[in-house]
Amino acid sequence: MSAVTVEGLRKHYGPVRAVDGVSFTIEPGEVFALLGPNGAGKTTAVEILEGHRIRDGGTVSVLGFDPATGGRAYRERIGIVLQEAGFEEEFSVVELVRLYAGFYPRPRLPDEVIEQVGLKDKRDARVRTLSGGQRRRLDLALGLVGRPELLFLDEPTTGFDPSARHRAWELIDGLRDSGTTILLTTHYMDEAQQLADRVAVLREGHLVAIGSPDSLGQAERVSVVSFRLPDGTALADLPSLTGRVEADGSAVSVHTRQPARDLHTLTGWALERGTELANLTATRPTLEEVYLELVES
Numbered sequence: 001m002s003a004v005t006v007e008g009l010r011k012h013y014g015p016v017r018a019v020d021g022v023s024f025t026i027e028p029g030e031v032f033a034l035l036g037p038n039g040a041g042k043t044t045a046v047e048i049l050e051g052h053r054i055r056d057g058g059t060v061s062v063l064g065f066d067p068a069t070g071g072r073a074y075r076e077r078i079g080i081v082l083q084e085a086g087f088e089e090e091f092s093v094v095e096l097v098r099l100y101a102g103f104y105p106r107p108r109l110p111d112e113v114i115e116q117v118g119l120k121d122k123r124d125a126r127v128r129t130l131s132g133g134q135r136r137r138l139d140l141a142l143g144l145v146g147r148p149e150l151l152f153l154d155e156p157t158t159g160f161d162p163s164a165r166h167r168a169w170e171l172i173d174g175l176r177d178s179g180t181t182i183l184l185t186t187h188y189m190d191e192a193q194q195l196a197d198r199v200a201v202l203r204e205g206h207l208v209a210i211g212s213p214d215s216l217g218q219a220e221r222v223s224v225v226s227f228r229l230p231d232g233t234a235l236a237d238l239p240s241l242t243g244r245v246e247a248d249g250s251a252v253s254v255h256t257r258q259p260a261r262d263l264h265t266l267t268g269w270a271l272e273r274g275t276e277l278a279n280l281t282a283t284r285p286t287l288e289e290v291y292l293e294l295v296e297s
């Protein structure tokens, strides 16, 4: 059985179709990243799965529960790491983690979780004295202490310094290795590439792509043709191409679904003018490039 099955999910706010017929599944043990620009519907979809919002249509099954009616039995099996949880500022780190541990039937040891998220030095510090990044790690500890089968991670590393980010990635990798299913949202494509077995891209309430980070570009058949603009040539002198042209100084990149055609046009153009296209390459795009193609085209 899939850990998560979503079919035809809909949630409208008046005229805004925040989620408009979205279907996907997440397998047990999978790390699944939901991507999309601001307002695409990620939070709405995730909060429906968490049981925090009521859907208007479609079916949802998470660990065999309907989150809308799963109640406490459901909440005991999931972990939620919110972007900005409101904390009791006067508690110490260990007190707060202990408090949360008390909500679950089979909690992990608070000190073990505190160490895992890298807050051992701050174990007895008051929450109000924590830095932003340390608070985010505390969020993570609170999401983990109940030994969840499914963990919801909302932008888990926003505000982290680079080394904290890499530690968080290692931690999430470790959770995957221990069999935890993870649904994460992120605006960092390198994070999705690094962590996710599969990613889904939402745009205006619709799923526009789904697959492994590496397969996504192939499915969209987007390639990037790059070259240096010949001396004495302006961008406006280039022939008309099927792809989207971007320039950074004289470095030009063409994001195209028809790389052969655009390469042919470009090389024909260069030959006619008796010039070269320096640094000419045609590559598969990064996840970030595929993502931008999907959400901006």
Ligand SMILES: Nc1ncnc2c1ncn2[C@@H]1O[C@H](COP(=O)(O)OP(=O)(O)OP(=O)(O)O)[C@@H](O)[C@H]1O
Residues within 6 Å of the ligand: 013, 016, 017, 018, 036, 037, 038, 039, 040, 041, 042, 043, 044, 045
């Ligand atoms: N409670 C609400 N009432 C009315 N409209 C809402 C409500 N919540 C979300 N929306 C609208 O639904 C759409 C989707 O919002 P949502 O928060 O799900 O997007 P998101 O993908 O999570 O964005 P972000 O990346 O900015 O967090 C937006 O147009 C938003 O304005």
